[in-house]
Every structure is written in structure tokens, then in C-alpha cells.
Amino acid sequence: MHPELIDTLVIPNTTKIIFLIMDGLGGLPGPEGMTELETAQTPNLDALAKKSVCGLLDPVGYGITPGSGPAHFALFGYDPVKNNIGRGILEGAGIDFPMTEQDLLIRINFATINSDGLIVDRRAGRIDNETNRRICQKLQENIPLDGNVEIIFQSVKEHRAVLVLRGDGLAEEIQETDPQHTGMAPLSPRALVPEAKYTETVLNGVINRAREVLSAEPKANMILLRGYAKYRKYPSLFERYRLNALAIASYPMYRGIARLLGMNIARHTETVAEEIAILREHYQDYDYFFLHVKATDSRGEDGNFDGKVTVIEEVDALLPQITDLKPDVLVVTGDHSTPAVLASHSWHPVPVILSAATCRPDMVAYFAERDCIRGGLGRMPMMYLMGQALAHAKRLEKFGA
Amino acid sequence: MHPELIDTLVIPNTTKIIFLIMDGLGGLPGPEGMTELETAQTPNLDALAKKSVCGLLDPVGYGITPGSGPAHFALFGYDPVKNNIGRGILEGAGIDFPMTEQDLLIRINFATINSDGLIVDRRAGRIDNETNRRICQKLQENIPLDGNVEIIFQSVKEHRAVLVLRGDGLAEEIQETDPQHTGMAPLSPRALVPEAKYTETVLNGVINRAREVLSAEPKANMILLRGYAKYRKYPSLFERYRLNALAIASYPMYRGIARLLGMNIARHTETVAEEIAILREHYQDYDYFFLHVKATDSRGEDGNFDGKVTVIEEVDALLPQITDLKPDVLVVTGDHSTPAVLASHSWHPVPVILSAATCRPDMVAYFAERDCIRGGLGRMPMMYLMGQALAHAKRLEKFGA
Numbered sequence: 164m165h166p167e168l169i170d171t172l173v174i175p176n177t178t179k180i181i182f183l184i185m186d187g188l189g190g191l192p193g194p195e196g197m198t199e200l201e202t203a204q205t206p207n208l209d210a211l212a213k214k215s216v217c218g219l220l221d222p223v224g225y226g227i228t229p230g231s232g233p234a235h236f237a238l239f240g241y242d243p244v245k246n247n248i249g250r251g252i253l254e255g256a257g258i259d260f261p262m263t264e265q266d267l268l269i270r271i272n273f274a275t276i277n278s279d280g281l282i283v284d285r286r287a288g289r290i291d292n293e294t295n296r297r298i299c300q301k302l303q304e305n306i307p308l309d310g311n312v313e314i315i316f317q318s319v320k321e322h323r324a325v326l327v328l329r330g331d332g333l334a335e336e337i338q339e340t341d342p343q344h345t346g347m348a349p350l351s352p353r354a355l356v357p358e359a360k361y362t363e364t365v366l367n368g369v370i371n372r373a374r375e376v377l378s379a380e381p382k383a384n385m386i387l388l389r390g391y392a393k394y395r396k397y398p399s400l401f402e403r404y405r406l407n408a409l410a411i412a413s414y415p416m417y418r419g420i421a422r423l424l425g426m427n428i429a430r431h432t433e434t435v436a437e438e439i440a441i442l443r444e445h446y447q448d449y450d451y452f453f454l455h456v457k458a459t460d461s462r463g464e465d466g467n468f469d470g471k472v473t474v475i476e477e478v479d480a481l482l483p484q485i486t487d488l489k490p491d492v493l494v495v496t497g498d499h500s501t502p503a504v505l506a507s508h509s510w511h512p513v514p515v516i517l518s519a520a521t522c523r524p525d526m527v528a529y530f531a532e533r534d535c536i537r538g539g540l541g542r543m544p545m546m547y548l549m550g551q552a553l554a555h556a557k558r559l560e561k562f563g564a
Numbered sequence: 565m566h567p568e569l570i571d572t573l574v575i576p577n578t579t580k581i582i583f584l585i586m587d588g589l590g591g592l593p594g595p596e597g598m599t600e601l602e603t604a605q606t607p608n609l610d611a612l613a614k615k616s617v618c619g620l621l622d623p624v625g626y627g628i629t630p631g632s633g634p635a636h637f638a639l640f641g642y643d644p645v646k647n648n649i650g651r652g653i654l655e656g657a658g659i660d661f662p663m664t665e666q667d668l669l670i671r672i673n674f675a676t677i678n679s680d681g682l683i684v685d686r687r688a689g690r691i692d693n694e695t696n697r698r699i700c701q702k703l704q705e706n707i708p709l710d711g712n713v714e715i716i717f718q719s720v721k722e723h724r725a726v727l728v729l730r731g732d733g734l735a736e737e738i739q740e741t742d743p744q745h746t747g748m749a750p751l752s753p754r755a756l757v758p759e760a761k762y763t764e765t766v767l768n769g770v771i772n773r774a775r776e777v778l779s780a781e782p783k784a785n786m787i788l789l790r791g792y793a794k795y796r797k798y799p800s801l802f803e804r805y806r807l808n809a810l811a812i813a814s815y816p817m818y819r820g821i822a823r824l825l826g827m828n829i830a831r832h833t834e835t836v837a838e839e840i841a842i843l844r845e846h847y848q849d850y851d852y853f854f855l856h857v858k859a860t861d862s863r864g865e866d867g868n869f870d871g872k873v874t875v876i877e878e879v880d881a882l883l884p885q886i887t888d889l890k891p892d893v894l895v896v897t898g899d900h901s902t903p904a905v906l907a908s909h910s911w912h913p914v915p916v917i918l919s920a921a922t923c924r925p926d927m928v929a930y931f932a933e934r935d936c937i938r939g940g941l942g943r944m945p946m947m948y949l950m951g952q953a954l955a956h957a958k959r960l961e962k963f964g965a
Binding site: 191192198219221223224225226227228229230231232233234243244247248249250253390505507508509510511532533536537541542544 | 953964
């Protein structure tokens, strides 16, 4: 279906597009035989679905359960497989670390090892954020430049941090050092391809030095490395679609993903109501708005069916504050499914509403998985959603004569 | 949709998957305006459809009528176009011939030519199996090694046999010698690419010698060659999906295809009831079961609408013996459509049921082509079915962070 074709057809316009993303929206039937979305009382979403075109989106592919990174890339029209993004980049993006194309980003988990060097706690007793910051500072001060490679420690939270190696000739094909079980020694950061040998040497130096520096720490006396990812620049939403975009998201990872794709990032918020207030405040300033609701996914991950239902109902109640703006295109969907009965992300497709004056309505009258099967968008790979939004916003010209 | 991605996400599990394949299942309306499947009384399949997710599968592509080889490759998750398999390989697999990567396999049709060398019967009066075996023996004894190429004749049945050339430098790009009409001379096995010149020379030698050897035969006095296929090893279901598979199929070709993909092959059976008995007997021994019902296709090919309806009803009556096993995933579908009104394979998509505790039910209440259009799987390329089955059996890990 030629995903790259869209880019060649983009024309400027003043129309406005809103993506309201309820993370992990799709579900599975609970005890009553209905999904979370089918259970929730959602008069506003149902009314919107009725005058819109609906469908089901596959985030990555049939049967594929996506992580948050690939799922959001697909939402924004980026092939989630070609652009598969390492955990290190996601973490770096989430703390707003200014990445350069010389950077290898690595997720650190602080861990506890015993006197035999065996791991007794893979999360160092989930040390507090204050301890995390103190330890990162200590590592930064005591682990100097290694040859030509600059070494940067960045605190995240609890037991998590980011290690950045900055220099030439670094490679990401390195074995993760977390053996995934306690009672074992950390693995070595072995090069998986010959080109990564230099990186292996640098990392061995960092790990050995870190162990010395942390030897007196009661809990976080070791670092475990995973999610090696070389930073590379992605074309932005402005470069691809001429969209001046604002991301409104409370969780760091989603702000990070948005920043990777060149979006502007709204100030931090705690609630969906606050997010919508920011949307309304800045509605004249941008063309495209990514409004991210995390709690649907969190309740799903917790296996909290009723909690997820409640979050959906809360969003529904706030919906008029968005539709009042009369955006040219309003998309309501999720990035993937997180059925409470599975308490995890899943491979099931995600229901979607695309509302626009230019849309061709279908016979869907309720916003629910089972109804969206009959929607006019059909069952569609998620990466094509952005093209649909641009078309409905009259931001694509005709292809061919 | 990145078909190869599935392979990288496979994780071991102890869950069980059954594929119940009714060959040629899809149909077209008969005199009463209903398809074979719509006409059949199938209370068990309908009940299964009601609590499952349904859909329609395109074996190869829109409008493409598949042979049995590509259709089964697609069922097992192998791209049917990239892995298009020559008739020679299928024939060889069907007689359990031990192929090597030096082999060029060729389907032989014994034919009758007159004194002018023109074909008068392209099937040599469908000689009996005994004659076939005797002739193959005679050819084998009288056509020695040609240079460095070993020449092997293998009897199949009636007018059909397999010729194997074993050696280095053989190529499959050779013109078929069957002119498809009587009253014409056999075509020559002309090389279609320069690299096949050597093979052409070898085949001319074999054909000329075979004509001499068979000159006294009353019926089978000539060989016609088609379906040239160089053997290559396919990755097995175990290598790709970590599935220890059992194929339960009565027809040689399907056993052959299963063997090509590394499945274990159950002992020969005559009836579907016997096939299900084997399934139940070996249920603890394997992860994946391919249970093949041939008669739906045979009745369709015969143009026997009512006969096909009856076969479907017989399978429906036996279904509880399969569902009783409570497999984690039960798929019921066909490899392609064989509408009795066409008396041949066709391009129409095939209805499918995917039953699993992890499936998201849709509104389909009857297992029939027309109902499955509204199924939650949508209309899907058949090659993605296996990924769906693995996902629902919790045999795939998450993609990306």
C-alpha cells in the first residue's frame, strides 16, 4: 500500500487535526461477556462514532503485540518495524536528554550483588529517586572520559538510569548484562558482531569502574545494562507532513517519543482535564495535537477491568470540551490493546473513530470493538491512519494526472 | 505486514494448536442460492463460530486461484509466492522420496504416441499401477548414469511417475514437453535460460533413451515431462515456531507437503473419524496438529454439490471429538475454495473460525461465507493465519519496548 507515498502528496493547509489516544484502549470480554469499552457508558463517544467513520487498527501486524514505542510510531505514520526503536532511546527521550548522532544510549538498572558477585536484587530494592540521583552523580564524577568516548550518567527514577556513550565507532550489537534471574552473576557486555568489539571494551571499563565506585553502597552496588540503542534522527512530523505538532502527555516516555518526531511538548500535567485545558489554550498555535491518556493502559496492565471502564467513562465525559473546538479531523483510538483479563498489552486490533466533515459515515452506532468491525475504515494497519487523517484534513493532493 | 517478524518473536509454551482443514471448503451458491457450507446443517460449527473470531482468508492474493501446494504453504505461514513449489517436489514429497539438495524433480506423464511420433493419448490410457511399476523398473534398468548425473525413476500411480536427476549444475528453467493436446509431437525440453543448457542435454538423452526402451509397450510408449523443480530445504515448523507438529492426512500430497515442512506424519488413515482417533491418541505428544479432510475438495472438483454438503455435515458431527480436547487454539478453515458449481479450485476467500480463550468474539453466529465477511479477523491473507494462531496460543512475545 506504499506507505511512503503520502509524504510526496502533502500540501500545506490551515486545518487542524487532533489525535485523542487512550493508551491500551482495546480490550477483551470480561465476566459479563463485554469488553471494557463495551461496558463503559460512553454517550459522547457513541454519538461521535455514529456520525464518523470507524474501524479497527493493527498496530504492527496480525498477531503482533507491540511495545509502546512501535505502537506510537505506527500512530504517527512511521513504519514500526523499519523504525524499531531501542529501549535506551526511549528512556533518553523520556528524560529529555539532548541526544546526538554520536550517542549510544543504554538503560541502566541498579542492582544489588552479594560478596560472591551474585545478583540478590535486580532492582536494588527499588531505591528512592533521591538515592538514584546521588549515585548517578557519584558515577559521573568518578568515571572519567574513556579514551575518546564521553561517558554520561543520567538519573531516571527508582532503580532506573541511562548511560550514554558519546563518540565515534560505537555499536549497539552488545549482549545485555542482566541475566534476568537472581542468584547469577551479571553477564558480560559481549560484542555480538565484530564491529562492536570496541564498544565491548569501553563498556567493560565502565562496568568495572562502576563496581568499584558503588562498592560501599548498601543496595545499589552494581549496574545492569540493556536496551542498547544508537541514536538516529527521524524525519519530523513537520518535515513529513508539514504539521506543526503539539504533544500533550503526562508520562515521560510518550513525551520522549513525541520529541523524537519533532513535536513540541506541552508543560507537564497530571490529569486528562488538565491536558484538555492545554489543548484549548494552545488550539490556535498548532496544526496537530497528540493528546495522550495513560490511565486506560495502566488499569489494563493492573488487570483492573472496572478501573479501565471508569477511565473510559471519564474521558467520555470530557469529550465535549474537545469536540466544541470543531477540529477538522478528530481521531479517537488507542496505540494498542491492553485487555484487563490479560493484564498486558495484546495483539488484538484497536477500535478507531475518525470524525471529519469530509468522512463517509458507516453504520457503526456504538464505539466498541465488535461494532467497529463493520466500520468504513475496515481493518487497517495503524501506520496508514495518519494518511487518512491528512486526507480528511485536505492536506494531501491528488496522485497522478 | 512484515510476515517474517513472527519468527523473531516466538517463545516456547506448552499450549496446543489444532488446524482442522477441510480442503476446498469455500463454495458458491447452488440452485437454492446458498453455498455448500450455508446449505449444510452444522450446529457444532455454528456454535463454535459464535464464541470465536471469524473471518475470510485469501490463500495467495485477490483473484488468485491457488494449487494445493501454495494454499497449504500459506496455511502454515509460508509466503506462497516466495516459496512457490514445483509440481515435481510435490510429487516427490507425496511418495516420500528422500530428496537431496542435488535433486531436480520432474513429473512424468506416460503417454501413447503413434508411428509418426504424434501423441494419441496424453495419459497412456491410464495404465494400471502394476504396469506403471513394471515400466519404471524397466526404465531404471536401461537408462544408466548420464555422465555425472544419477537418473532415478519413481513410480507414482496410473500414468504418473517422477524422474529425479541428481547431480551438480542442474537447473529447473526447462520447457515442459507436454504440448497439452493430442495430435501433436512432444515438445523438446528446451533450456529457458543459458544456465539450463546442461540440463537440456541430459534430458534429451533421457527422453531419447526412454523412447527406445518403451518402444514395444502398447500404451505407455513415451514420457512427457513437466513440473521441473530443484529441491531446496524449507525451515521447519519447529525451526520457525518451536512447534512439534503432527500431520494427519490420508492423501499423499498433503503428507508430502507436511513432510517438507518438517512435520511428523501420522500413519495412513481412510476416514475422518480415523484421523480424529489419531489426533486423540497422540494429543499429548505434539504441540500442533494439521488434520486434513480431502473429501470436501474431491466432491467440489466432481461438481457434486450435495456430496460436498454431506462431507461438511459429517465433519460437523465429529467436531465434538476435537473440541472435547479443549485445545488452546482451534482453527477450522480450508486451504482454498472449490465451489461445486465451478468443479474446480477458485479464487474466492475461505471462511475461517479461530477459537481460543484469548480471542475477541465478533457477531458471527453461523459458520458460512456470507457471515464470516463480518468476522473480527476481517479479510486476511492466509499466510498471516499462523501468526494469529501463535499469538492466541501465547507463543509470541511483545515486539519492541
